[in-house]
Amino acid sequence: MTEVAYLDHAATTPARPEVRAAMAPFLDEVYGNPSGIHAVARRAKTALEEAREEIAEHLGCAPGEVVLTGGGTEADNLGVRGAARAARSGTGGTGGTVVVSAIEHKAVAEAAARVARAGGTVRTVRVGADGVIDLDHLGAVLDDTVVVVSVMCVNNETGIVQPLAAVAERVRAQAPRAVLHTDAVQAVAWLDPVVTTAPADLVAVSAHKFGGPKGVGALVVRDGTGLEPDLVGGGQERGRRSGTVDVAGAVGLAVALRVTAATRPVDVARIGRMRDRLAAGLATVPGVVPTGDRARAVAGSHHVRVEGVEAETLLVALDREGVCAAAGSSCASGASAPSHVLTAMGWSRRAAKEAVRFSLGHASTDADVDRALAVVPRAIARLRGAPVAAGARAGESG
Amino acid sequence: MSGGVDSSVAAALLVEAGHDVTGVTLRLWGGPSDSGCCSVGDVEDARRVAAQLGVPHYVFDEADEFEAHVVEPYAAAHAAGATPNPCVACNRHLKFGRLLDRARTLGVDALATGHHARVRRGDDGVVRLLRAVDAAKDQSYVLVGLTQDRLASVRFPVGDLTKAEVRARAAALGLRTADKPESMDVCFVGRADRVAFVEARVGARPGVIVDDTGRELAAHAGIARFTVGQRRGLGVALGERRYVVDVDAPTGTVTVGPPDALLRDAVGLRDLVFTHTRPPADRVLGVQVRAHGRAAPGVLDGDTVRFVAPVARVAPGQVVALYDGDELVGGGDAV
Numbered sequence: 001m002t003e004v005a006y007l008d009h010a011a012t013t014p015a016r017p018e019v020r021a022a023m024a025p026f027l028d029e030v031y032g033n034p035s036g037i038h039a040v041a042r043r044a045k046t047a048l049e050e051a052r053e054e055i056a057e058h059l060g061c062a063p064g065e066v067v068l069t070g071g072g073t074e075a076d077n078l079g080v081r082g083a084a085r086a087a088r089s090g091t092g093g094t095g096g097t098v099v100v101s102a103i104e105h106k107a108v109a110e111a112a113a114r115v116a117r118a119g120g121t122v123r124t125v126r127v128g129a130d131g132v133i134d135l136d137h138l139g140a141v142l143d144d145t146v147v148v149v150s151v152m153c154v155n156n157e158t159g160i161v162q163p164l165a166a167v168a169e170r171v172r173a174q175a176p177r178a179v180l181h182t183d184a185v186q187a188v189a190w191l192d193p194v195v196t197t198a199p200a201d202l203v204a205v206s207a208h209k210f211g212g213p214k215g216v217g218a219l220v221v222r223d224g225t226g227l228e229p230d231l232v233g234g235g236q237e238r239g240r241r242s243g244t245v246d247v248a249g250a251v252g253l254a255v256a257l258r259v260t261a262a263t264r265p266v267d268v269a270r271i272g273r274m275r276d277r278l279a280a281g282l283a284t285v286p287g288v289v290p291t292g293d294r295a296r297a298v299a300g301s302h303h304v305r306v307e308g309v310e311a312e313t314l315l316v317a318l319d320r321e322g323v324c325a326a327a328g329s330s331c332a333s334g335a336s337a338p339s340h341v342l343t344a345m346g347w348s349r350r351a352a353k354e355a356v357r358f359s360l361g362h363a364s365t366d367a368d369v370d371r372a373l374a375v376v377p378r379a380i381a382r383l384r385g386a387p388v389a390a391g392a393r394a395g396e397s398g
Numbered sequence: 399m400s401g402g403v404d405s406s407v408a409a410a411l412l413v414e415a416g417h418d419v420t421g422v423t424l425r426l427w428g429g430p431s432d433s434g435c436c437s438v439g440d441v442e443d444a445r446r447v448a449a450q451l452g453v454p455h456y457v458f459d460e461a462d463e464f465e466a467h468v469v470e471p472y473a474a475a476h477a478a479g480a481t482p483n484p485c486v487a488c489n490r491h492l493k494f495g496r497l498l499d500r501a502r503t504l505g506v507d508a509l510a511t512g513h514h515a516r517v518r519r520g521d522d523g524v525v526r527l528l529r530a531v532d533a534a535k536d537q538s539y540v541l542v543g544l545t546q547d548r549l550a551s552v553r554f555p556v557g558d559l560t561k562a563e564v565r566a567r568a569a570a571l572g573l574r575t576a577d578k579p580e581s582m583d584v585c586f587v588g589r590a591d592r593v594a595f596v597e598a599r600v601g602a603r604p605g606v607i608v609d610d611t612g613r614e615l616a617a618h619a620g621i622a623r624f625t626v627g628q629r630r631g632l633g634v635a636l637g638e639r640r641y642v643v644d645v646d647a648p649t650g651t652v653t654v655g656p657p658d659a660l661l662r663d664a665v666g667l668r669d670l671v672f673t674h675t676r677p678p679a680d681r682v683l684g685v686q687v688r689a690h691g692r693a694a695p696g697v698l699d700g701d702t703v704r705f706v707a708p709v710a711r712v713a714p715g716q717v718v719a720l721y722d723g724d725e726l727v728g729g730g731d732a733v
Contacts, residue, residue: 312458313500316420319454320504337459349462383503 005368009361016211022255026248051254058257060194072185072206075219076107079181079202086226087147096147102344131160131292142174153187159301168199190298212256216249272299281373300360317379401440404512408555421448421455426464467491477600479645480715510553525549532560542729596622605650626713661708667730684721
């Protein structure tokens with residue numbers, strides 16, 4: 001068995017060796033600022049534009065439609081807020097309506113909240129207990145005041161794939177002014193973005209979720225989509241994202257996409273089998289209940305509620321035995337807050353605090369699953385069998 | 399590990415002694431105050447100290463429990479004209495309640511904190527809770543309510559050191575928290591006004607101020623502004639010293655009187671709890687009613703403390719700690 005079973009690929013993945021190798025020259029001899037006119041700059045510019053072409057190819061767009069960003073959160077902010085601002089300045093009026101699903105990543109949810117603070121309105125679309133957006137409710141909240149709709153491709157906690165094509169159909173039919181943004185950050189490792197994200201006008205991705213570097217992302221902005229920048233300055237990225245472009249990061253993103261595209265069919269099958277083995281093993285533990293409709297989850301994702309065991313405690317027990325897993329989303333202090341995704345699916349706060357995510361990825365091995373299957377059931381049994389149940393003393397006063 | 403110097407050094411001492419140490423910081427407060435023991439900066443300090451000591455560090459979110467067992471009762475008590483001690487409630491329910499339960503669940507042998515106090519296991523098997531070596535920094539008062547079951551698994555590594563020694567150890571180890579100032583406020587109220595905090599939660603309860611004959615002196619904006627024993631900020635000019643001698647929440651009536659109107663020769667206790675055994679009724683105990691106050695001599699008669707000489711009235715809700723010499727033997731809440 002490996003010393004540490006890393007089952008937190010939805011948080012981040014190790015960089016692919018090809019990515020590291022491809023980036024290295026741009027942290028070394030190819031140091032130019034691609035905006036310059038001289039030879040040193042030109043080398044960087046050439047590499048940047050080649051990378052952009054490759055990124056575009058793997059995301060199913062034209063090179064000019066790729067806006068490089070400092071990660072997925074920036075791409076989501078630029079997409080949601082930038083499109084809302086463009087709509088507002090286009091009509092010269094106040095805000096417009098933004099529609100988001102109840103399970104969006106905070107990067108989208110908070111961006112939408114900012115639009116609301118700037119005079120707009122936010123409508124939140126319900127999800128079912130299966131973890132899938134409620135398309136009927138989406139239909140009910142769409143109208144011609146809606147300027148942005150944001151629905152993610154794959155949920156970052158449950159791993160459940162959202163029906164983006166069906167979402168797009170309704171948006172086109174019922175909200176003719178709306179721009180459709182999708183947070184595809186969790187999708188790229190598992191689903192071909194060329195197909196999956198095709199219905200969206202704006203697509204946010206993040207390199208480190210599939211073997212690329214952290215702090216690098218992209219927003220696809222399809223031609224004709226109005227977008228006002230967040231960052232203004234030197235006018236790089238066609239005025240949509242100012243700031244000296246991170247050439248090494250762009251190259252890293254391009255290579256991560258290339259390697260991911262090449263290995264995806266094999267990886268999805270291989271990792272899916274490992275995930276299924278993990279899920280089957282955990283299914284034998286009483287009171288371990290899979291979250292939502294697992295048939296719709298991406299290949300690397302397993303997500304369960306461990307009844308009667310607080311996830312925070314379980315994660316510490318697992319960490320002490322070399323198994324890295326995760327609970328809900330993390331706040332700035334590092335504590336786990338009850339997940340808004342799970343409460344949106346109808347879970348109680350208490351249930352949400354018992355949720356654990358195991359996420360496999362390109363670096364996962366059978367040994368990781370072996371270790372998890374050796375450690376997790378034992379840890380659950382031990383925590384449940386402990387002499388003092390957590391919270392048992394809460395009602396006791398002195 | 400709160401991110402302060404005491405818990406940093408406590409962890410360091412345990413590591414030095416060869417224990418298998420895991421650092422934990424509780425995230426207790428999700429509200430707007432970012433001071434006290436749960437700010438992001440403090441968590442980061444704790445995390446960095448743990449990293450320096452080479453031990454794992456975790457953050458546990460106890461905001462819901464903290465709200466239910468500390469903040470809400472605190473606001474409710476003030477609304478009822480009482481004077482609660484949220485630190486005692488936090489220690490009882492969160493640190494030595496939930497956290498100790500979790501530690502045990504995880505198979506951990508003992509929970510150590512940076513409190514200035516001492517625990518000693520006697521030959522009789524009884525665990526005794528003693529004041530810290532540094533009398534000025536003694537924090538045993540806020541540990542009232544810890545019973546044998548809890549104390550059996552508790553360690554206070556800095557209780558044998560003076561504060562100066564703690565800081566010196568931190569400096570010698572190069573811990574980033576060595577010079578960190580102490581937090582003094584109630585952590586969730588922070589620098590904000592207690593009155594504003596309470597009234598924002600439970601509403602202001604205005605009423606009148608009367609003297610000890612029942613004569614109305616003035617109107618007031620809310621009883622949360624008054625505590626038994628308070629002299630300043632009464633908003634009435636009487637030409638002589640007047641103290642709050644009573645706060646009657648149902649009618650919103652605040653009674654003021656001269657200093658001797660405050661004097662009492664007894665205080666009743668509720669939720670009385672003993673560290674191990676009830677002291678004999680004739681035993682003269684030290685009776686301490688605030689974290690850093692002096693102990694007054696008294697005896698425990700049933701649920702009532704009878705003082706040897708009259709003392710200023712103990713406000714309802716105040717925690718009354720009973721000491722036998724240096725040993726904390728128990729306590730309760732004043733009625």
